[in-house]
Structure formats: structure tokens, C-alpha cells
Amino acid sequence: MYEFLTGPMVWISFGIFFIGLIVRGVRYIRGLDWKLDRVTYGENISYGVRGAVRSILFWLFPYGTRSWRKNPWFTLWVFLMHFGILITPIFLLGHNILLKEKLGISLWTLPEAVADTMTVVVIVSVVFLILRRIALPEVRIITNWYDYVLLLIAVSPFLTGFLAYHRVADYYFWLMAHIISGHVLLIAVPLTKLSHFLLFFMTRAQLGMDYGIKRGGMKSKGMAW
Amino acid sequence: MPEGTLCNKKTIDTKEQLQALLADKSGKEYYEQMNDLDVDRKALWGVIQKSLKSRTKTWLEICSHCGLCAESCFYYLANNRDPKQVPSYKIQETLGKLIARKADVDNAFMQKCMDWAYSKCTCCTRCGVYCPFGIDTGIMFSYLRGLLYGQGFVPWEMKIGSGMHRIFRAQMDITTEDWVDTCEWMAEEYEEDWPGLEIPVDKENADIIYTVNAREPKHYPEDIAEAAILFHVAGENWTVPSEGWEETSLAMFAGDWEAAKMQVESVYDAMDRLKPERMVVTECGHAYRATVIEGPYWAGLKTGKTPIDSLHYVEWVAEALRTGKLKIDPSKKIKEPVTYQDSCNYIRNGGLADVAREIMSYIAEDFREMTPNREHNFCCGGGGGLNGIGRYREQRNIGMKVKRDQILGTGAKLVIAPCHNCWDAIRDLEEVYKIGIRWSFLKPLLINMLEVPEHLKPKEE
Structure with missing residues (x-):
């Protein structure tokens, strides 16, 4: 089981992850329609590129936009969570040892204490987001079970990894739980709302082009995100 | 498939049709007939399949329900932070459900969609500026309006208006x-x-x-x-x-x-x-x-x-x-505090915020910005056709509270509103809330401030 999950299954999960995202991206772009969306994607390209880049960059940095600044705590935890989720698994020592064993390559790695802290930060961020969903009426009304499932899918590899690493109770159980939840996360990215891993950039670019080309981009310094 | 004589899926293309609609005061009969209007589900789903492309589909799909759009919406603020006014909620309950049900919806649902698409959204597109994913609910409500129009679920005045065109x-x-x-x-x-x-x-x-x-x-x-x-x-x-x-x-x-x-x-x-x-x-x-x-x-x-x-x-x-084609007499510049109503349509959606400020720098001595302003300004409350729809007058008047408070916050008694809809809404908000303000287009103000060249002045008799 362990051999399968750390061997062929890794190829399967990453295969679904990458191919799924490519399909998502291609379908998104192919589904854009200049006339229905009312944005000349293929014309006025310099304005479109400028609009898209601005729209992505301002939002990619914490407190880069008015919306981020207006919601300082949400912004803080959301960015910490995303940073932790994206960076920790790639530069984790344990993962890279595995990588070295299997493929003979490895990346630079995070000091273990740092990775451990980042893991805790991810868990705390998710707890914050769950509490926020429950506490704020304007968020509660739009929250459904699917939102909680996604948070669970995202946090599970971190929670289980943390427990396994610290040898809490049954190491093998938590290790297996960690590996399985990691696969679930990878597979879920292209198949669920977690596809915003890629689609964030797509939708941001699209609205950026809309503003850059049509909604004032040619008559101003660009949208003040 | 029952269709009313007044409320139906047909477009208004003749003066006779138009007269019949206009004769129905306030659309009383029109809205009565709307209660019996059937939904052509097949046609509606057909239109959706043809026009719902990846942009809108993705918007509806990836919304992560974070609620950042809530405070961006003036309706949410004006209605004491009613969660039912959160843009994400409003669009998911209407367009979202319409699509999820593959257009298998009834008359009541369509009327709800119409009521929401007009009285809970002016398509000001401010929410799209506050969404991390750039989900523009205003654009989606405009799309929904198109679907509703095709099925005859459109406010009486808007049916008349489009017929006029x-x-x-x-x-x-x-x-x-x-x-x-x-x-x-x-x-x-x-x-x-x-x-x-x-x-x-x-x-x-x-x-x-x-x-x-x-x-x-x-x-x-x-x-x-x-x-x-x-x-x-x-x-x-x-x-x-x-x-x-x-x-x-x-x-x-x-x-x-x-x-x-x-x-x-x-x-x-x-x-x-x-x-x-x-x-x-x-x-x-x-x-x-x-x-x-x-x-x-x-x-x-x-x-x-x-x-x-x-x-x-x-x-x-x-x-x-x-x-210098127009010259302002410095002694005639506006001396009292004056504020400027940024219209959603040509400021947020047209990029002309700087242009408006440039004008104010020439004509006003005490220009006061509203908060927020420029691309982030709130809708006047009368956008999206709302000024002209009797059925939603009450909702519009509630919505105008946000603009009222913005104007009061500046301390200015004069509001320059170079937009017919804003101008109307501000006139109406004065009528409703009586805050003692005046409002104006630019033209009359400019004419009073001009330095008129001698040769253009009337000759003394």
C-alpha cells in the first residue's frame, strides 16, 4: 500500500493535477467570446496585456488592493494560508528526501522548524476561515457544506503531516492519512473550486483586460484596484 | 402557451403596441398579466446554452463565498447590512439557480429574478472591483436581465423604453x-x-x-x-x-x-x-x-x-x-464647498476620474471629494434604470441613503453631477431626505463662470 501510494499513485495524482489544470485553462480561454464578453481580446493587445498584468499583480500582493486593505485580518490569514500551502510541501525536507530516493533529485529545503511553523500557520488560518464563516452573517449566508469540505481537503495534509511528524500516537496511521489526503488535495485542485489555483489568474486577467481595453483603460492610467 | 396582451414575450415594434402599454397606467394590468405568463423553458435554456460562456460560468463556479463583496454593495450598506443583499448571494439565488436547474423554473422564480435584478442591483459593477477573483456581479445581473427580457419578465417602464428605441x-x-x-x-x-x-x-x-x-x-x-x-x-x-x-x-x-x-x-x-x-x-x-x-x-x-x-x-x-478655448473668470469660480458625483458609467467603467478632477481644479475653490470616490465611488442609487421604475421606488429610495451620507460627509451643499441618472437620483434624494443640497450639471455652471470674448457679447442698442 505504502509503496503504491508513494510510487505509481504519485504519478496518477500529479497527472490528474497537471492535465486537469491544462484542460481547465484551455477550456477557459476557448470559451472566451469577444462579442458576448464585450472585450476585444485579440485587438488593442497592449492595453489588454497591461490591464491583465495590473489586475493580477495588485491582487497577488497582500494589501495591494483596496479590498485587501479594507479587510486586514482576512487578508493576513488568507495570504499566510496560501503561502503555507504552496511553499511548505515543495520545500519540505521529508518530501525532498523521498524525491531523492525515487528520482534522484531534490530541491533546496526549509529548516524543519520553519516548515513546522508554516504548517501550524496553515492550520490556524483554516481555523480562522472556518470561524469567520460561522461568525459573520454576510459570509454565513453564502457558505454551504462544500466550502467546509474544501477547507478540510486543503488542511488535511497539513494536519496529518503535523501529527505524523511529531509522532503523535500511531505514526503509520497518520503517515498513511497524510499521504492519502495529499493525493486527495492534488486531485481536488482541478476538479473543484480549488481550480482557482489556475483560474484566479485567468479571471483576474479577463477582468483586467476588460478594464484595460474597454472600461477606461485607454483613457486613464489604469484601473485603481 | 398563455401570453398577455400587454405582458408577453414579444418586442414592441409598433406605435399601436406602445400606445396600449402606455395607456395601462403604472403597468397595473401589465403586472397582473405577468402572473400568468408562462416560461418557455426550452427556449430559455437554449439561449443560456448559447450565451453562457466560460467567463460567466467560471465566475459562478469558483466564487469561494468569502463575502468581500458584501461591503462593496451600497444596497447591502443601505439595508442595514442585510445578508440577503450580499452580491454573491443575490446572483447565486437568481442566475446561479436558473442555470443549476437548467432553466426548469416557474413564473414565481422568474418574477423573483426580475425583482432582484432590478431592485437589488443597479449594475454599478463596484462589487467586481472588490472581489479577489474579479467576479463582476453587475455584469451577470445585466446578463440575467437579458434572459428575463426574452421571456417577457421585464419592468413595465423598461419594456416601454426598449420599445421607444x-x-x-x-x-x-x-x-x-x-x-x-x-x-x-x-x-x-x-x-x-x-x-x-x-x-x-x-x-x-x-x-x-x-x-x-x-x-x-x-x-x-x-x-x-x-x-x-x-x-x-x-x-x-x-x-x-x-x-x-x-x-x-x-x-x-x-x-x-x-x-x-x-x-x-x-x-x-x-x-x-x-x-x-x-x-x-x-x-x-x-x-x-x-x-x-x-x-x-x-x-x-x-x-x-x-x-x-x-x-x-x-x-x-x-x-x-x-x-483655453473656454476661459473661466477667476472671480466667478465656485467659492462655496462643492462636491462631484462620480458616475459609475464613465468613471469606474470609463476611466475619466482624472478628467473630472481637472475640471474641478479650474472651476472650484473648495472642491470636496466624497469618500470613497473616483473608481470606488458608490452608485447614486438610481442607476441601471432604477430611477424610472415605479415598482421599485421604495427600494431605490432606501438605496439612496448611502449617497445621502456621502454627500453630507463632504459638508458641501452643491453637488455637480454630470450624469442624467445621478442628477435625477440626487434631486430625488433631496426630495425624500431633505438635506438642503443643490445639484447641477456642468453646463449652466460653466456659462455663469465664462470669460466671454467681446465680439461674442450682444451689441448694446
Whole structure:
């Protein structure tokens, strides 16, 4: 089981992850329609590129936009969570040892204490987001079970990894739980709302082009995100 | 499939149809008939399948329900932070469900969609600016309006409005003759005070073709005279077209995309016919949005641009002040505190925030910004056609509280609102809330501040 999950299954999960995202991206772009969306994607390209880049960059940095600044705590935890989720698994020592064993390559790695802290930060961020969903009426009304499932899918590899690493109770159980939840996360990215891993950039670019080309981009310094 | 005589899926293309609708005061009978209107589910789903593409589909799909859009919405704020006014909630409950159910919906659902699409969203698109994914609920509500229009679920006034565009190529029943007569009348009326004043109709190869909002010839003809005076003083070589003079689009508010196309094409035809250098649009926000920003797409113009360069009135004013074509007498600048209403349609969605500030720098000594302002300004409360719909008057009046408080916050008693919808909404908010403010377009203020060259002044008898 362990051999399968750390061997062929890794190829399967990453295969679904990458191919799924490519399909998502291609379908998104192919589904854009200049006339229905009312944005000349293929014309006025310099304005479109400028609009898209601005729209992505301002939002990619914490407190880069008015919306981020207006919601300082949400912004803080959301960015910490995303940073932790994206960076920790790639530069984790344990993962890279595995990588070295299997493929003979490895990346630079995070000091273990740092990775451990980042893991805790991810868990705390998710707890914050769950509490926020429950506490704020304007968020509660739009929250459904699917939102909680996604948070669970995202946090599970971190929670289980943390427990396994610290040898809490049954190491093998938590290790297996960690590996399985990691696969679930990878597979879920292209198949669920977690596809915003890629689609964030797509939708941001699209609205950026809309503003850059049509909604004032040619008559101003660009949208003040 | 029952269809009412007044409320049905047909478009209004004849004067008889229009008369019948207008005779039904306040749409009483029209809304009665709406209760029996069937939903053609197959046709509706067909339209959705053809028009729902990846942009909107993805918006609906990836919304992570974070709620950042809540505070961006003036309706949410004006209704004491009612969670039912969160943009994400509003669109998921309407368009979202319509799609999830593959258009298998009933009359009650469609009426709810209509009520929400008009009385809970003015399509100001502010929420899209506050969403990390750039989900623009305003655009989606506009799309929903189009779907509703196709099924006959459209407020009475909007059905009439889009019919007007189809019949008169104007939002009101103004014929070419009415329009040309009004121009001649205004030129004569003001010629005594402004010797040589003209409103040239259908002059070819002018530098400027000037186009208006039908309310001007219908209710405020002096606005046309004021525009003429300012062009006259600035020494512009300008003209108005006898046909294709109307910029507004109630069809856009109604979601009648076919009529919207007809309307803007009448303006583009005038451009082709008269070959002017540039077009200047009157002080109207949605008119500019319709004809200059969205219109080229309805007309299928691949450049996404109008056939000739098109300017909103504020752009022309700023240019005229900058180049000295219009000169302001410094002693006549506005001395009292004054604020400026940023129209969603040409500021947030048109990029003209700096232009507006430039004008204020020439004409006002104590200009006070609203908070928030520029691209982040709140809708006046009357956008998206809401000013004109009796059925939602109460909701609109509640919505205007946000603008009221913004204006009060500036301490200014004078609000400059170079947009017909904003101007109306601010007039109405004064009527409802009595906060002691005045409101104005730019034109009358500018005329009072001008340094008029000697040769343009009337000769003393």
C-alpha cells in the first residue's frame, strides 16, 4: 500500500493535477467570446496585456488592493494560508528526501522548524476561515457544506503531516492519512473550486483586460484596484 | 402557451403596441398579466446554452463565498447590512439557480429574478472591483436581465423604453422633426443673448458631432441651448445629426440587446453620413456607456471602438479649459464647498476620474471629494434604470441613503453631477431626505463662470 501510494499513485495524482489544470485553462480561454464578453481580446493587445498584468499583480500582493486593505485580518490569514500551502510541501525536507530516493533529485529545503511553523500557520488560518464563516452573517449566508469540505481537503495534509511528524500516537496511521489526503488535495485542485489555483489568474486577467481595453483603460492610467 | 396582451414575450415594434402599454397606467394590468405568463423553458435554456460562456460560468463556479463583496454593495450598506443583499448571494439565488436547474423554473422564480435584478442591483459593477477573483456581479445581473427580457419578465417602464428605441431610435417618443424643431427653437430663443448662436443640423465634416439624451429635447431643451452656447464660445465647428442624435439606451437596462444594437447603429450611421472628426456625448453616464463603451460590441465592430473618437462631455470640457478655448473668470469660480458625483458609467467603467478632477481644479475653490470616490465611488442609487421604475421606488429610495451620507460627509451643499441618472437620483434624494443640497450639471455652471470674448457679447442698442 505504502509503496503504491508513494510510487505509481504519485504519478496518477500529479497527472490528474497537471492535465486537469491544462484542460481547465484551455477550456477557459476557448470559451472566451469577444462579442458576448464585450472585450476585444485579440485587438488593442497592449492595453489588454497591461490591464491583465495590473489586475493580477495588485491582487497577488497582500494589501495591494483596496479590498485587501479594507479587510486586514482576512487578508493576513488568507495570504499566510496560501503561502503555507504552496511553499511548505515543495520545500519540505521529508518530501525532498523521498524525491531523492525515487528520482534522484531534490530541491533546496526549509529548516524543519520553519516548515513546522508554516504548517501550524496553515492550520490556524483554516481555523480562522472556518470561524469567520460561522461568525459573520454576510459570509454565513453564502457558505454551504462544500466550502467546509474544501477547507478540510486543503488542511488535511497539513494536519496529518503535523501529527505524523511529531509522532503523535500511531505514526503509520497518520503517515498513511497524510499521504492519502495529499493525493486527495492534488486531485481536488482541478476538479473543484480549488481550480482557482489556475483560474484566479485567468479571471483576474479577463477582468483586467476588460478594464484595460474597454472600461477606461485607454483613457486613464489604469484601473485603481 | 398563455401570453398577455400587454405582458408577453414579444418586442414592441409598433406605435399601436406602445400606445396600449402606455395607456395601462403604472403597468397595473401589465403586472397582473405577468402572473400568468408562462416560461418557455426550452427556449430559455437554449439561449443560456448559447450565451453562457466560460467567463460567466467560471465566475459562478469558483466564487469561494468569502463575502468581500458584501461591503462593496451600497444596497447591502443601505439595508442595514442585510445578508440577503450580499452580491454573491443575490446572483447565486437568481442566475446561479436558473442555470443549476437548467432553466426548469416557474413564473414565481422568474418574477423573483426580475425583482432582484432590478431592485437589488443597479449594475454599478463596484462589487467586481472588490472581489479577489474579479467576479463582476453587475455584469451577470445585466446578463440575467437579458434572459428575463426574452421571456417577457421585464419592468413595465423598461419594456416601454426598449420599445421607444425600436420605434423612435430614442428612449422617448421624439421624431426627427421634433428634434430638429427643438434645435431650431433653442437657437432662436438664445440668439439674442448670444449673437451668431447656431445649432447646425447635419453639417458635414464638422470637428464635433454632438449627441444627447432624449430627455433634453423632451424636458430640458435649455440643456441643448447651453451646449450650443459653450461650443459657440469655444469656437467649435460642430453639428448635431438629424437622425442618430440619441445616446441613451433603456434597451441596455431592459436587456433588449437587439434594440440596443439598433440604437447605437443609428448613431454610428450618423457618423458615417456626416463624417465628423469626433463625437461629444452630453452629460450622461449610461448614454456614454451604451454608445461609446458597449455599443461597438453590440454592433459587432471588431475594434471595440466607435467609428470615430468619442468623448464624454467632461472630456471636452476639460480639453476646452486646458487649451483655453473656454476661459473661466477667476472671480466667478465656485467659492462655496462643492462636491462631484462620480458616475459609475464613465468613471469606474470609463476611466475619466482624472478628467473630472481637472475640471474641478479650474472651476472650484473648495472642491470636496466624497469618500470613497473616483473608481470606488458608490452608485447614486438610481442607476441601471432604477430611477424610472415605479415598482421599485421604495427600494431605490432606501438605496439612496448611502449617497445621502456621502454627500453630507463632504459638508458641501452643491453637488455637480454630470450624469442624467445621478442628477435625477440626487434631486430625488433631496426630495425624500431633505438635506438642503443643490445639484447641477456642468453646463449652466460653466456659462455663469465664462470669460466671454467681446465680439461674442450682444451689441448694446
